[in-house]
Amino acid sequence: MHNFNDKVISLARIDLNLFRVFAMIYKERNLTRASEQLFLSQPAVSHALSRLREHFDDPLFIRDGHGVVPSTLAKRLWPQISEALNLIHLALQSTHNFEPERDLKQLTIAMNDEFEPIIFPRIVQWFSKFIPDLQVISVRIDRKNLRHELSSGRIDFAIDVTHTIEKGIAQERCMKDKFVIMCQSQHPILKQGLSKDNYLTSQHITVSTRPTGRVFEDFILSKQGLKRLIRLRCQQYETAIKMLAQSQYLLTISNCQALHLKKHHADIEIRPLPINIEGYEMNLYWDDEKSNEQETIWCKTQLLEIMKELQALLNQNNESGEFITI
Incomplete structure (x- = not known):
């Protein structure tokens, strides 16, 4: 007796490439983006x-606003289809060794705007030693959609401060840094001597692209019951530095960024x-399903080496007590 179930379970009745389309629509929730x-x-x-839809006798994806949402059956099919496609991909990869210059054509990394001038040139310089023609792309990180961005292949890796992540994202710490102060060389606080009290009562500039809400360093201070006097809030650190040069404000900033900005602003100290507050950590993030792929392993190793070199420069500054620009 033949029925609907015979049709569904027969591999001979379906083109396996259709499952690639299913997977991409499921990830993107949009037919246009899936086609791209x-x-x-x-x-x-x-x-x-x-x-x-004809094969499964089910709509699978239902229009919703500007995109689509998976049906109940699609949600049930997804884990097995995703796993099967991943196994096929790994099987195909095992047929040849990964050769970076031959196999890697493009690398897309998400990072914050303020760290791009520090990290991105190092990435480009490092990878050009192995793959001169590699296209390296930096995009702004989207924490809310990080898992989707990684699993869909829109980005290959992300470099960002440590934060809570969804299941399916792998991470590894790649740098640890502290906070320092930047101010003009004639700022009164330098003559008075830095202390917790005159730091908190001084006027501060803070940097954030968000219109409201505490920045990271204020959140850390608040855990100690401390609050500083914020007078200005801008979107870019370059703007904040220019304000320091013409005013008596303080800027609390990561040591890494301060050392980078210092070389363009010799008059800023x-x-x-x-105050003894914890610093922050930077992590490298990638799609956990791709952790065993040769390309992912190789690229991850290179990115961690780049960040290791940057960490060594920061440690050298910390140990010497000098502020050597990076």
């Missing part, structure tokens, strides 16, 4: 979805923070 990721036309993706 698959390098197919949108009509081709729509046709593939129609064949899947760097001083240790007079």
